[in-house]
Amino acid sequence: MKKLFYKLCILLPVFVFCLLTTNYFYVKYYYWSNAEAIDAKLLFTQDSLENCSDVLYYAESSNATAANTDTCLQSISQMIDSLSPLKVNAVDHGAIHARTFLQLIKNLKTDSKVKTIIVTLNSRSFGSPWINSHLETNIAQANVMYEPNLPIFKRIKLSFNGYDNKSIQLRDQDLEKDWSSVKLNVPESFPYKTVRQWDNAMANGTYLLPNGEWDMPKITLACHYIKTYAFPIDVNTNPRIQDFDEIVSISKQKNLKLIFHLLAENVQYADSLVGKELVNIMHQNKQLLIDRYHKDGVAVVNSFEIVNGLDFIDQDWTTEHYNQTGRLALAKNVLKYLQ
Amino acid sequence: MLFNSLHFLLFFPIVTILFYLLKHKWRWILLFIASTYFYSAFYLPYILILYAIIIVDYFCGLLIEKRQGKVKLFWLLFSIISNIGLLTYFKYFNFFIDIFHVFVPQKLHHLDILLPIGLSFHTFQSLSYTIEVYKGNQKAEKHLGYFANYVLFFPQMVAGPIEKYSTLGKELRAKHKFKYKNISNGLRLILYGLFVKMCIADNLAPLVNEFYLNPTHYYSSSAWIALFAFSIQIYADFYGYSTIAIGAAAILGINLMDNFKQPYFASSFYQFWQKWHISLTTWFRNYVFFPLGGSYVNAFRWVFNILLVFSLSGFWHGANYTFIIWGFLHGLFYLLEKGLVKFYPETIKQNVVFKFLGANITFILVTLIWVFFRAENFDKAILVLNQCFTYGFDSSLNLKISFELISMLVIFFLIEIAIFNTRFDYFLKNSHVIFRWTGYIILIISLLLFSGIQSFQFIYFQF
Known part of the structure; x- marks a missing residue:
């Protein structure tokens, strides 16, 4: 144990010196190309x-x-x-x-x-x-x-x-976990409490477009709006807030x-594609x-x-x-x- | 947790200090907690799969030892089915579904699950224990904690070496005292392993990935460079991992078997498989090839056994036809070589020129066969091979190899020659202090300046 301790006492300053020297060469020759890479x-x-x-x-x-x-x-x-x-x-x-x-x-x-x-x-x-x-x-x-x-x-x-x-x-x-478990801030009467439920309902026709039509490209886009904008911000855990x-x-x-x-x-589209709950x-x-x-x-x-x-x-x-x-x-x- | 991560650089010294501070009787608890933490860092829920393997094989081991006849066989089969069942469910289910779809039009859904890291390694290691208990070569372990550590031992749990209980179990039970030489040897191996993984494998990976993305865009010279680059990359990746694993275990006083012995210097396929992934080769030899009759069968059956074992070993690596083809081709070349070598007189076989030629031919063939291992599918593999032998002008790109990468490869090559038939730690231990320290400095500076800027997970973790 002693031998190791003495060796470390010698090695640490040597290591620091090597590190600083290497840093000099790194900045001079490689730093910028690395940043670019x-x-x-x-x-x-x-x-x-x-x-x-x-x-x-x-x-x-x-x-x-x-x-x-x-x-x-x-x-x-x-x-x-x-x-x-x-x-x-x-x-x-x-x-x-x-x-x-x-x-x-x-x-x-x-x-x-x-x-x-x-x-x-x-x-x-x-x-x-x-x-x-x-x-x-x-x-x-x-x-x-x-x-x-x-x-x-x-x-x-x-x-x-x-x-x-x-x-x-x-x-x-992790994304799928959030979509299926994080509860949305929606009224009690609204049947879909998570993104996954809402998205599925939109995709399979249970939840229709606000104008009541069945238009596949619009439904696909509406699903996308739900998945992108339907989330609560938890100020204690959200990394962006931090x-x-x-x-x-x-x-x-x-x-x-x-x-x-x-x-x-695009709040207008969110409204026309999904409805007031998303807005x-x-x-x-x-x-x-x-x-x-x-x-x-x-x-x-x-x-x-x-x-x-x-x-x-x-x-x-x-x-x-x-x-x-x-x-x-x-x-x-x-x-x-x-x- | 990756070995080449800051997380591990913090985790491992803490575990080592606690390991030597604790009394021997408590160390198994530390190793159990540390290993659980190590594995959980990849993905927490999958630790339960490992616990399930441990519980099943622990009790099967005890029951196999106690019972006789058909009941004994029943518990062995129970252990085999449980382990292989888990492996099949997580790794091969979707592959079998695809085969099923070829014959039956009914649509079955693929499983959308992550493959637990290193599952093939744990299941094979754990299986070797119950098989050995069944054969009477191993006494059943009564202590659940020690058995758990055998399956979980963090340095080798995710990519081997696949150890037998008779060796690792004994090492885990032994009372290890703090020894300076263990620490220095272990650190040397870790340093070299990191160099091999981070400076060689991680620098070659982008080159290989770039080529395999669009092989037809490159000149045939680039195709060959990419093929050789992958050959070295996969070796450096796995060899680097194994070296770190052996080094980390050595610091704790635990000896793990060597998994590689400079396989690319092998002068034949036979030798190659004695030097490449030794623990897996040993496993297949002991638990598949020998039970099939080994070499004590007629010639036709022997050929069949060899091809089957190599193909199975390929399939062990991944649920894809390409891996089976990779294994099968190795078996085929192994057989061809056996057939050819018979006709050469002993004096020629021992000749240096013959060995040199053999090593080159083996390396080139192994490199070509790796294409099936690396390509995502059979068509891609054929496309890549075709590109190697197409000398047209329709391709436009060249792979660029930096001067730094060439320097790293030269250092790697020289070290591998220097440590031929020995190990890096033994080699350095016996060399002059100035030479030794020059080696350390070169490796450390290489790691600081030239390690791959993008990190790639160890290739064998996916198996």
Whole structure:
């Protein structure tokens, strides 16, 4: 035992020295190529923007996705930039969520030019389908790269599975478990208490479309709306709530003005395809988020219903992708909070 | 819990410290809890399957020992049916449903369940116990805790080596004192195992995956590279796992059998199977080949037995025709080789050039046969093989191998040559201190800088 103890006393400093030397070589030759390989490119984006921006706009694909028919391809952040005297730049990437924003905000330097940050508050991202998405492993991997740690530690964490790398099968299983066991906030008289029950009823014709018709493509889409938007937000366990809460406290620590941008959802379609019960759930979740973060002193831009159903690019899917009319409406809404 | 995870790097030292702090009589409880926790980290509910296997085989063992004649046989069959039944339900049910659909048009639903990790390993290990008790070679274990640890022992529970109770049971019961040499040997093996898994297998995996996604998009030279890459990947993956398992057990003072002995240096298929996944080969030899009559049967029956055992061993790996073909081809080449070698005089067989040529031919053939193991289906396997021998210009992509990966492969190759006929820990133990420390530093730096950035689960976990 003694022999081992003495050896450890010698080995530990040697190990630390080796680690620091390796870190030097890692940063010099491999760090950036690794970041690129696992699609953690926002590391460069934020680095290059934080000294030339007044405002950073953190977003997923809602910011920059444009419709084929758009004549103006400006993203929401670019529209805000052109309408505002402040320099607004975006740190955005498809499918990312609050956990990524949080890590990136942690990385913002204290002497950076950025004084305001706008973070998209995507209510859909609080639901089980997004939390258990198949992309989550890749996102979790990239998030390791965004952590404010010594690069070699991030490398070790990646190599030794120090992130949420559940298999696709396990994620599907967790999703199915949520769908079949989590009770929805619906009236007592409503017969379907879980997503699975409601979805099955819609799929097999027990629960008809609000207009009473039988239209298979619409039913498929309605099922999709149920699975995507019908969920309660448990503030104690929902990982997104924890991430947004942390974003609030980090912003306070860094003296940043924080704006949450509650993104528009296609409430019109939810209403016409599924009905008022689903719309109620969507409103409950929206209100919970607004109230929670208003209480924390955060400015929450409510764009939840400002986009017309037809201005959503994906008409047969649930996304926050808007055509130029939709993007402009959102940009103008945000602008009110910047002035 | 994966060996190459931060979770394990935290879990294992805690278990080791507690193991040596506890008195011998309490250690089985620690190992039981640790193993349960280790397995539960993959997927909690499936620990119940393992408990079921333990309970069934524990009582079957006791009943087999007590009873005689047909009742004794009944309890053995009960144990076999229970184990194989579980395996069939979780692993082969959907495969049999597909076969059923070929003959009967009635639609039966597939089971939508996850395959419990390492199920084929636990069931085979546990079965070997009841069979040995039945044969009278093993006394039934009276202590449920020790028996449970035999099935559950965390370093080897999910991918072997498949141990007999006569060896692992004895090791688990023995009083292990803290010995510095156990710790250092174990750590050496863990370090090398991690290097092999993370720097070799995990770096080759993306290359192989990329090729198998769209084999027709690549030049035949790339096809060959992908084939050899998979050959090395699967070896590095499984060998790396086994080495870590043996190392982790060694730290606790428990010796596990070696599962690999540089199989790609084998000069024949016969030798290959003496060096590759030794514990599984031994299991099939003892519990399938010998009961079928082994070599003490007529030539026709012997050929049949060999082909059956190899095919079954293929089927053990996965519920797909491709695995059966993989096993069958190994059996076929084994038989062809046996037939050919008969005609060579002994002097030629011992010749170095003959052995060298044999090793190369065996490696190339084994590599080609791996295609059936890796491809998702038979058509894909044929497509891949076809691509190897198509020298057209319709393909456009080349697989790129980085300088770092080539360096890792060279280091791996040199170490494997250096430890030929020995083991990494023994080899380092007997080498000069400067050489030894240079080795450690190279391996640690390789792990820090060049391990695969994307982690891939151990291939054999799915079996």
